[in-house]
Amino acid sequence: MEIFISSIIRGLAIGSTYALIAVGFVIIYRATQVINFAQPALMILGAYFTSWFVFSIGFPFPIAVLAAMVVLAAIGVTTERIALRPLVGQPVFSAAMVTVGVFIVLTVVASRLIGPDILTVGDPWQLNRLVVGDIIIFHVDIAKIVVSLSAIALVGALLQYSRVGLAMRATSLDQETALAQGIPVGRMFSLAWALSAALTGLAGMLIGTGAGGIEATTALIALKALPVIILGGLDSIKGSVIAGLVIGVAESLTRSYQPEYAPFLGTNVDIIVPYLILVVSLMVRPYGLFGTKEVTRV
Amino acid sequence: MTSRSAQQSLSRGRPMLYADYRAEQAIWNTTSKKVVSLLLFIVALSLPMFLNRDLIGVFALVIVYAIGGIGLNIISGYAGQISLGHAFFMGLGAYTAAVVGGVSTNLVRGFELDVLIWLPLAGLVPAAIGWLIAPLAARVRGLYLAILTLGLLFIGEHIFKEATWMSGGGGVGRAPTTVVLAGFNIYQRRTIFGVDFSAIGMFYLFCLLLLVVMGILARNLARSRQGRSFAAVRDRDIAAEVMGVPLMQTKRLAFTISSFYAGIAGALLTVVLGFTTPERWNLLLSIDFLAVVLIGGVATISGPIAGAMFVVLLPRIIEWAARILPFISTTVGSNQFLNVFQLQRILFGAMIVLFLVLEPRGLYGIWIRVRNYFKAWPFSY
Numbered sequence: 001m002e003i004f005i006s007s008i009i010r011g012l013a014i015g016s017t018y019a020l021i022a023v024g025f026v027i028i029y030r031a032t033q034v035i036n037f038a039q040p041a042l043m044i045l046g047a048y049f050t051s052w053f054v055f056s057i058g059f060p061f062p063i064a065v066l067a068a069m070v071v072l073a074a075i076g077v078t079t080e081r082i083a084l085r086p087l088v089g090q091p092v093f094s095a096a097m098v099t100v101g102v103f104i105v106l107t108v109v110a111s112r113l114i115g116p117d118i119l120t121v122g123d124p125w126q127l128n129r130l131v132v133g134d135i136i137i138f139h140v141d142i143a144k145i146v147v148s149l150s151a152i153a154l155v156g157a158l159l160q161y162s163r164v165g166l167a168m169r170a171t172s173l174d175q176e177t178a179l180a181q182g183i184p185v186g187r188m189f190s191l192a193w194a195l196s197a198a199l200t201g202l203a204g205m206l207i208g209t210g211a212g213g214i215e216a217t218t219a220l221i222a223l224k225a226l227p228v229i230i231l232g233g234l235d236s237i238k239g240s241v242i243a244g245l246v247i248g249v250a251e252s253l254t255r256s257y258q259p260e261y262a263p264f265l266g267t268n269v270d271i272i273v274p275y276l277i278l279v280v281s282l283m284v285r286p287y288g289l290f291g292t293k294e295v296t297r298v
Numbered sequence: 299m300t301s302r303s304a305q306q307s308l309s310r311g312r313p314m315l316y317a318d319y320r321a322e323q324a325i326w327n328t329t330s331k332k333v334v335s336l337l338l339f340i341v342a343l344s345l346p347m348f349l350n351r352d353l354i355g356v357f358a359l360v361i362v363y364a365i366g367g368i369g370l371n372i373i374s375g376y377a378g379q380i381s382l383g384h385a386f387f388m389g390l391g392a393y394t395a396a397v398v399g400g401v402s403t404n405l406v407r408g409f410e411l412d413v414l415i416w417l418p419l420a421g422l423v424p425a426a427i428g429w430l431i432a433p434l435a436a437r438v439r440g441l442y443l444a445i446l447t448l449g450l451l452f453i454g455e456h457i458f459k460e461a462t463w464m465s466g467g468g469g470v471g472r473a474p475t476t477v478v479l480a481g482f483n484i485y486q487r488r489t490i491f492g493v494d495f496s497a498i499g500m501f502y503l504f505c506l507l508l509l510v511v512m513g514i515l516a517r518n519l520a521r522s523r524q525g526r527s528f529a530a531v532r533d534r535d536i537a538a539e540v541m542g543v544p545l546m547q548t549k550r551l552a553f554t555i556s557s558f559y560a561g562i563a564g565a566l567l568t569v570v571l572g573f574t575t576p577e578r579w580n581l582l583l584s585i586d587f588l589a590v591v592l593i594g595g596v597a598t599i600s601g602p603i604a605g606a607m608f609v610v611l612l613p614r615i616i617e618w619a620a621r622i623l624p625f626i627s628t629t630v631g632s633n634q635f636l637n638v639f640q641l642q643r644i645l646f647g648a649m650i651v652l653f654l655v656l657e658p659r660g661l662y663g664i665w666i667r668v669r670n671y672f673k674a675w676p677f678s679y
Contacts, residue, residue: 033440034441035441035444035445037444083651083655086655087654087655090658091378092440092441093374093378093380094654094658096380096441096444097380097588097592097650097654098650098651098654098655100382100585100588100650101646101647101648101649101650101651101654102647102651103647104585104643104644104646104647104650105644105647105648105651106647107643108636108640108643108644108647109644111640112636112640220581223448223452226445226448226449227445227449230442230445265460266456266459266460267460268456269456271452271456272452272453272456274449275449275450275452275453276453278445278446278449279434279446279449279450279453282434282435282437282438282442282446283434286434286437286438286442287438294438294439
């Protein structure tokens with residue numbers, strides 16, 4: 001029972017960071033119909049800059065996180081302006097491939113910055129833990145859940161209730177009509193990339209907390225957000241949150257119980273659990289739990 | 299209809315004038331294309347006589363990349379569906395070949411069968427898996443196939459690592475298949491017509507012949523009814539469906555054929571590289587092939603060949619440049635600005651972005667521009 005509850009908590013923690021990355025994907029998808037494959041690189045850059053602001057500049061941790069998010073937003077805007085804006089009106093194929101190119105460039109930059117060592121982000125939670133009865137809860141897991149979900153809630157509220165959010169939703173609904181209503185569509189694209197990159201950077205920081213640390217190959221964790229957006233629906237923030245938590249818990253439970261009950265599957269099966277869920281989800285419900293079913297017109 | 303002699307006289311004076319559709323759609327529709335293709339083939343054939351073993355290995359790699367690139371171009375270029383799982387199908391082909399044609403050790407299985415058996419199987423097994431998987435993503439439009447194939451890549455890597463009898467296990471790997479064609483070992487040093495061919499040189503020739511066959515097959519596919527329906531699905535899927543092109547089946551066929559090519563390329567790749575570990579079939583390899591297609595030229599056959607040359611030779615050129623330029627280091631982990639591997643990766647990424655933004659038709663497009671410039675020379679248009 002203790003194992004069960006602590007793996008649920010660990011699953012919710014990692015799942016909430018997946019949800020955070022997934023929301024980054026969803027925001028860009030809603031604005032430009034492109035899946036941004038550069039997201040993993042943005043994620044580790046976020047962790048790197050947090051670490052850099054803490055250790056090299058000497059900012060207190062919360063300020064360092066915010067500063068890193070600002071830097072990431074700037075990287076996102078620059079990327080969009082240089083690489084993606086020229087492709088507006090081109091097929092999504094080209095734009096998605098451009099993000100793959102950006103992924104490669106930024107990954108090299110990140111691994112050059114990080115170097116061969118494992119980097120810590122300088123978080124205050126470290127390995128502190130809370131003992132409730134027999135259950136051990138790491139502070140960092142609580143922090144992951146609280147920070148991720150409040151960041152997502154903040155962005156959700158921004159999209160739902162603010163004037164800018166309304167403009168962004170209008171842009172995602174129909175770019176040309178939005179432009180005709182006087183919405184600066186180009187600026188909305190920039191804003192989407194800025195928001196998305198900042199959130200992804202924050203997720204990178206969370207993944208680097210606690211015992212984790214960040215190295216260049218950590219980037220691939222961000223790809224687990226792709227099953228999340230398929231399960232949740234490509235354009236749904238609510239779907240991302242729920243699917244993120246589901247996938248996180250499924251992964252964590254597999255890690256706890258698979259070696260005992262299904263050893264024939266081999267080691268580290270938990271790594272591929274999100275992708276198995278992806279395959280099943282495409283089979284059963286291709287538009288995801290909360291995704292909008294596409295209506296095609298000639 | 300004009301008579302045959304009238305056609306010939308027409309085409310002599312007006313090289314781009316076609317009197318019937320068949321002539322326009324021919325593989326080599328102009329005389330210059332015929333001549334250039336033949337010359338290139340002769341040059342490629344004679345390469346093993348001039349180059350040392352190391353360089354001929356690089357060119358064998360170019361050819362393998364070209365075969366894989368042509369395969370990816372069928373699904374991504376002609377049918378317009380992005381696949382990030384090309385490396386998975388390559389791995390599948392490689393292990394099929396290694397199990398059917400390889401040598402057994404105490405760790406891995408191998409049946410030591412003939413090329414004539416393992417080569418088709420190396421294509422057919424991935425094709426069958428591709429055929430089974432395609433419907434999952436083909437139901438939905440857009441980038442779903444990219445995500446599905448990405449997932450496949452990770453699931454595949456896990457299976458490859460765990461199936462020790464097949465791959466030797468993670469971090470260990472296994473030796474490639476043997477290349478024995480009807481009792482004749484291709485991967486062996488031989489003297490033919492008084493010319494000395496190294497083992498890799500012989501294998502290079504084998505790959506070259508395969509490239510020619512598979513290239514022509516792909517070109518024929520592209521100008522067939524199926525190829526036209528691929529293009530229709532890519533350009534406007536709803537319109538294609540209205541005109542009676544079955545969307546699902548077309549996407550499925552493109553994916554299956556692409557997987558076939560990937561499997562063959564994977565099998566050949568392991569022979570060129572030698573010992574391979576399951577970690578080789580990862581996202582970076584898939585991206586290499588996307589680079590081959592995007593840099594070479596989307597929806598062409600000659601494009602991936604040029605792209606393969608670019609992608610495979612670029613690291614060599616960078617290594618060579620590293621000796622001259624001080625800010626690039628040749629060793630990993632030193633304090634120089636960038637090492638060779640990083641520079642090569644960053645150039646790949648930048649090239650993909652630059653080509654898509656500035657010249658979406660790739661190297662092929664640049665060639666078309668140069669050709670058109672000289673065609674109209676000395677007038678600018």
